[in-house]
Amino acid sequence: MALSPEARAIEAVLIVAVEPVTAGLLAELLEVPVEQVDPLCDELARSCRAEGRGFEVVRIAGGFRIQSHPDLAPYVERFANVGVSSRLSAAALETLAIVAYRQPVSRAQIAALRGVNVDGVVRLLEHRGYIATVGRAAGPGQASLYATTDAFLERLGLDRLDQLPPVEDLLPGPETLDDLEEQMRPVADG
Amino acid sequence: MALSPEARAIEAVLIVAVEPVTAGLLAELLEVPVEQVDPLCDELARSCRAEGRGFEVVRIAGGFRIQSHPDLAPYVERFANVGVSSRLSAAALETLAIVAYRQPVSRAQIAALRGVNVDGVVRLLEHRGYIATVGRAAGPGQASLYATTDAFLERLGLDRLDQLPPVEDLLPGPETLDDLEEQMRPVADG
């Protein structure tokens, strides 16, 4: 089935875009109501799957983009610079997780949680563009507050932050928690 | 009709590539004889036409590339003029800054500093006239060397390059100062 003219136009725009294009901008370019953009991009994504194209249309960091199909990673690897060198350490990943879930958060708050100095790790993450300062805490010292960036979403392949699993789901299993709670219930009458 | 696995792989590579990819390189990536590349690219180009995709596969000097379909030029032009972005991305600004302070500099040198592929960004900056090639590096490969242009100086309201703030003056960076401030904060506010 041939693509609709609007889906073709979206594809052409995504082919020349260098970062995700928002639905609002696509609507403006096509002169269609913004509600129509999602179905059109769906049409586009479906047609890529149906024809078994070498790329896919995905929704990422609040916009749409074209990217190579994951199946074909072995072929495109040499064009991409996302190898081992950029892999984050466990400490960096955990710090990133804390920022992602507790943002906006200060360095001191992260350090309090991790129990170690996190200055170096925070700077590394900032340098990579995964986190950025978004303001300052009230109170003395006015510590910088950090939040995750669109680049973070892009690198994780996410559209929105709320696609991350809720932190509750990451706690040890429910039985374990119930049981821990039981073990920790006060023995005295309070 | 579904694409052959080889045509899919070529499509993925062309989607990711910034510069035209030679038949020789495609043959190498796919591990097929180079004579097979032309027919495969033909298959790909035909399927794009048959399905009425928003892009086409073309052969130009030096190899194959994917580009937006000429029919859709009005949308692409509008996107370029309205959309692309009315300001430089952080990544583009950093790349421009590297060229400004390190010129003449090759793409590979910039990539080494930034830790990511900068081809697209360099093209954008070159296309916008902020940087230009000023020669070629000695040695194998003879990489193009980039420098900033008069237009760049003009946009920044500078007469000469040496009016850019000396970067040593900016050390220690603002973040470092924040750190110091944070570390010297009174112990508690209670």
Next chain:
Amino acid sequence: MAATVSTPVFEGPIDLLLQLVNGHEVDVYDIPLASVVDAFVAEVAGWESVDLQTLSEFLMIAAVLIELKSRRLLPGKDDGDPDEELVGWEERDLLLARLLECQAYAAAADGFAALFERAARSVPRTAGLDLDFVVDAPDLLEGVTPEQVAGAYLRATAERPVPTVDLYHVTVDTVTVADAVTELEWRLEGMGRSTFRHLTGHLTSRIEIIVRFLALLELCKRGRVSLDQGHTFGDLEVEWVADAPVPVSVGAGLYDEYEG
């Protein structure tokens, strides 16, 4: 964590032990803590240099094990109202809460690694605009100053963070009992009487509630309020003692601080 221990029922890394205990695969009852500590000390003795991270992690896990074990050894109580459970919460319990939270973030970090890995299999199209297109877009450098260019250069070239000497040991984000005392004095003076649930109803974090509880105990100790609890696990009634002696000034250092 590198440290391993050996006990009659378990041999392996200490954090694995805690996971097994949490997951019920090993009963904390069967773990002789002395042998855990002995094994760890023996291991530390073999170290060429002190690994602070491992040491502190061991201490934390050991503390949690002791906590779990002591709870298990004592006769339990149940069916309390969840709110009232807080009454027995103490700093040690906060340690476990924090450990659980850290475990959650470690799990999230694993998830992130998987997402990174998966996302890296797809590479975005970034070829950009075909140069044949005529573009008269607004100046991309509009509003950019030379200083911003310099800043961008520094960001781009700040390859590795410079190691710095850590001068602070206390976090800024503390909820202090002193603050809570002041706050509760002010509120209770106006209200006369209230309940613990009412006083803490607006709070969302456990630590804030606990700090209010400690502040109430402090006020009670100083004779500023009287506390009454109708029945076990009932709501705590708080009454302001209007004719109490003038309070001594509330200063820092008199109270423990709790990290939020």
